Amino acid sequence: MLEHGGNLRDAAQRFGAHDWLDLSTGINPHHYPAPTVAADAWHRLPEPDPALAAAAAAYYGAPLMLPVAGTQAAIQALPRLRAPSRVVVAAPSYAEHAHHWSGHGHTLRQVDYGELEGAVDDCDVLVVCNPNNPTGATVPPQQLLRWADTLAARGGWLVVDEAFGDTASSASICPHTGRPGLIVLRSVGKFFGLAGIRLGFVAAQPALLAQLADLLGPWTISGPAQQVALAALRDQPWQDAMCARLWAEGKRLGHLLAIHGINASGSALFQWWPEPEAERFWQHMAERGIWVRLFPHAARGIRLGLPPHESGWRRLDHALSEWKLIKS
Numbered sequence: 001m002l003e004h005g006g007n008l009r010d011a012a013q014r015f016g017a018h019d020w021l022d023l024s025t026g027i028n029p030h031h032y033p034a035p036t037v038a039a040d041a042w043h044r045l046p047e048p049d050p051a052l053a054a055a056a057a058a059y060y061g062a063p064l065m066l067p068v069a070g071t072q073a074a075i076q077a078l079p080r081l082r083a084p085s086r087v088v089v090a091a092p093s094y095a096e097h098a099h100h101w102s103g104h105g106h107t108l109r110q111v112d113y114g115e116l117e118g119a120v121d122d123c124d125v126l127v128v129c130n131p132n133n134p135t136g137a138t139v140p141p142q143q144l145l146r147w148a149d150t151l152a153a154r155g156g157w158l159v160v161d162e163a164f165g166d167t168a169s170s171a172s173i174c175p176h177t178g179r180p181g182l183i184v185l186r187s188v189g190k191f192f193g194l195a196g197i198r199l200g201f202v203a204a205q206p207a208l209l210a211q212l213a214d215l216l217g218p219w220t221i222s223g224p225a226q227q228v229a230l231a232a233l234r235d236q237p238w239q240d241a242m243c244a245r246l247w248a249e250g251k252r253l254g255h256l257l258a259i260h261g262i263n264a265s266g267s268a269l270f271q272w273w274p275e276p277e278a279e280r281f282w283q284h285m286a287e288r289g290i291w292v293r294l295f296p297h298a299a300r301g302i303r304l305g306l307p308p309h310e311s312g313w314r315r316l317d318h319a320l321s322e323w324k325l326i327k328s
Contacts, residue, residue: 005293005303011286018289021312025293026133026164026270028246029308031193032232041223052226053201055233060186062174062203066213067229069220071163071185071200072096077215078159078183079104081208085124085156090116092299093129094161101127113137120147124154129161131168134295134303136266141173145182148173152181159183163200166191167243167250167268177203190269191242192232197225243268249306256313260320261327272303281323288319 005024012020048067056065068074075096079087084105089098091110102108111119113132116139120126126147131138148158162184165172174184184203189195199221202212232238250268257264257271264271275281281302282294293303307313 005291008291011291015286015289021290021307021315023293023304023307023316024291025195026267026303026305027190027195028193028242028269029306030242030245032228032235032238032242034194034228035231037224037227041227044223046219046221046223046226048221049226049230052221052230052233055230056186056201057203059233059239060174060201060203061169061172062184062201063178064206064209065186065201065203066209067221067226068200068202068212068216070189070198071161071187071202073216073220074185074200074202074212075161076100077212079106080215081211082106082125082157086122087125087127088116088119088123089127090129090132092132092134092295093127094133094163097127097129097159097161101125113139116147117143120150124151124156125159126151126157127159127161129163130171131162131164131267133161133164134270134272134293134299134301136164136270136272138168138171141171144173145176148176148179148182152179155181157181157183159185161185163187163190164267164269166239167246174203178205180205183208188229188232191246192229194228194232197222197228199225199229246306252313253304253306256317256320260324262320266303270303270305272301274299274301276300277327278302284323284326285319288315288322290316290319 008020008022052067053065079101087101087106087108088111090113098110151158162172177184186201188199246268253271254264262273264273266272278294278300285292295301307316
């Protein structure tokens, strides 16, 4: 099993008990205030509520969406829906994509974002995170749609993971998922801060969604998760206010890092930079009870998310000041 952020038990085992400041996931620290769910949500089998898929389609602007148990469920299932294929996964990106496409008879290559244009003609499936996780890099929608058409003409797929796309909705290609071979993944966990309910959505043509639903089986989304997500997806005032807040805090985080000599980039929810002393920085922060995401291999960098409160911002500022002194 691959390592991911949010693994605070691992942090505590290695570095001891702290009042941990978890900046390792990029999940919105100001989560949607989940409403009280109906009592029967805990008792009844969770038959799919059509209102949830409709609310997701309206929110994401897609013709049709399938609820899944987090985008992870779709990431694991999609490689099983194709015959052995030539697959390109943009790199660096969320590691689970390459991990699962490397099996089931597929031939996998990981290609740098800047070289994807040249790889489209030499693959059957192209997988892109947009915005990218962990770097925040983006590919323009028109370029993605051109790639989708090229792949679809020979029966291929373009899979676009927009898990961090809520704060950049103009870059989404969800509205175009009625066309063949285009598959878009969306997450409720990141922007709404509801990672614990394990819910995501897949937008694609009806036939492909039907295949995916058959593979995943019944009762994939719990009753409480359906009710909480339905409220969140319909709450536009909260969405608009939170989007503005996250962009402001994202700029604040980038500015704070710049003050301490770190040239980072990213999204409204996280910042990333290639760090030559990545392991040393990660350990420095962990020893101060701040858990950041270390990328020790090909990407070799650090990603960190937004502090949840002012005391967290102060702790981060102080730890960065100490790091700057150590390096100077």
